[in-house]
Amino acid sequence: MFAWVPFLFMVIGSACAWNVFVSTSEVAQGQTAGSTSSFFFGSENLNATADLAVDGDPNGDFLSGSCFSSDIGDTNPVWYVDLGANMEIYSVKIFNRGDCCADRLRDITIDVVENNPLSGNPGNVVNCGSIGDPGGVGLNGTIEIVCPFQTFQFTSHYEKYFQIEYPQGQYIRIMKTGDELLNFCEVEVKAATGIFYKHKSKRNRKGDRNDLVPQGFHEYQPSQDENLQGVPVPLPYSNVNHVDEGVTDTDESAETSTDDQ
Template sequence: MDFIICIAALVAAASANNFGQNIAQNRPTGSSSVFVNGVPPLTASSNLAVDGNFNSNFFSGSCFSSDVPANDPNPFWYVDLGSRVYVSGVTLTNRGDCCADRLSGLTIEVFEFNPTTSSETPEFCSMVIGGVALGQTVALSCSPMVTGRYVRIRKPAATDPLTICEVVVTGGKFKPTFTGVNPTNVALNRPARATSQFTFAATNLIASPGLAVDGNFDSQFVTGRSCFSSIIGDLTPTLYIDLGAYYYISSVTVTNRGDCCAERLRNIDVGILIKDPFKYLEFPHLCGTITGNVAGGANFTVNCFYPALGRFIKIQKTSMVDSNDLLTLCEVQVSGRFASHSEVTNKFVDDDVSRAMIANNEVPNNVENDDVDAAFEFDFNKDWQNLG
């Protein structure tokens, strides 16, 4: 099965990135419902899935289960990891005494904010289609890695409960290594997010933002399964890439879709942000634009007007010809050089956050403009310690 990899491979990959620990154990959890059995008395609460007990016998009291589908037709379970981290994979232990087929039809997603109240588009991690044996533990890789605080496992349109005996989440604070002054592609396998992601249910294809930085240049949208696309109805579709550190960006190269729809790669601004766009308002530094006429499957390089300092790449379609004029990209490569601590701290003299808040009428009366930039400087210093 494509979505299930052996545990040894996942552990080896996690160890190489210092991600060997389970960051979900005994963390706060929640779920859409909880199954309660009267005889013998048993409450299959959400916290049992992260208690460190891998006993797969349901009636031993260490497995989570949602209520029956009549009461909860779209069950979900989530864990709060406590802070924003990188998530490299999720390992699930199936029920062992019966009902193995319940661990199927699952989608695993990562949120910045609580999924019970958030309206954000989550980052896609992986799926479980089925075929997990009684009591078996399967490891699923988020490829590429994603970032967030909450991991959610959902089972839409369920015909039976969502039942899991243990969940292990691998990840943590990522410390990138820099092998040269001019890395070839600093966006490869970096976390990516978007304002929307296209789903092609007939082929189980989710055109998630991570596919734009997976190193796969196959430009066939369906068969290649390596292109990102926004959805119809997203009027300002935007893709964000977190480079994980601060660089002077010199160029951004985009690979166009090759099987059809080449004309969609048009009316696009490529910008560079210093601050996390999901936490701070900031005017991006414009690297360049893509106006159109890029051949199907071809690469198009936007050379920045001048090397711009930043950590986040913002690729946004600024206008649409019709509802089918989606933001569709098969790969994004970013070239730049690593910026030193002093180079980044010298940029704090700019007031992008303050100007953006004023422009958007977002400045509370009791908060000084400089407070927002000071908050970012504090976050930056913490990030830098994590990178070191």
């Protein structure tokens, strides 16, 4: 669905954070989902199955039939969605219930997983973030967990470049610790699909101006895409090994935000 996208930007002798603008696309809606269990509400003939959390309907009323819940007695319940292809994951947004039980959205970890989480061989697992206790997400509230990215640096033709990579995987796993119900009404997953950043230029030794937008990438235009996300990237000068035409692992950063409606 999406090819791997390298994220590159150029550093020009500044120790401050630069805003990189990442384009995103929602990729979970309508995809195959699964769980360790689902709750069946017999009096309403309602089965709160995993697919209801990616049906595109964030209605927080459980009886509306659009919320997922694990079953009673399921210890350390797991929900997952199969995105259909390996992707770089920018964020995971979870919609809480609106009728009751808001405090159930706690003690949760969100992971980007290579293989089916319930297959017995999940492969590479990268943590995107977590929701603690208390979770702090109110009725009809949402929380968006922005995954941490890794920062790499290499040098080419005496210029320093940085590359950022988001966690890659085909599956998103949401797992709860304990025997309390895992319960939410919608999950949105944003994949990172491109990079945009402000045009920069400088004069070379001969006095000519060099274009510092790397070939194949796009210049940032404020009105071009409402889904662009500004990402502040710290420059890790103190713990970087400078190499020519190579890539060196440096550090990582994360951003988490809560939006209670």
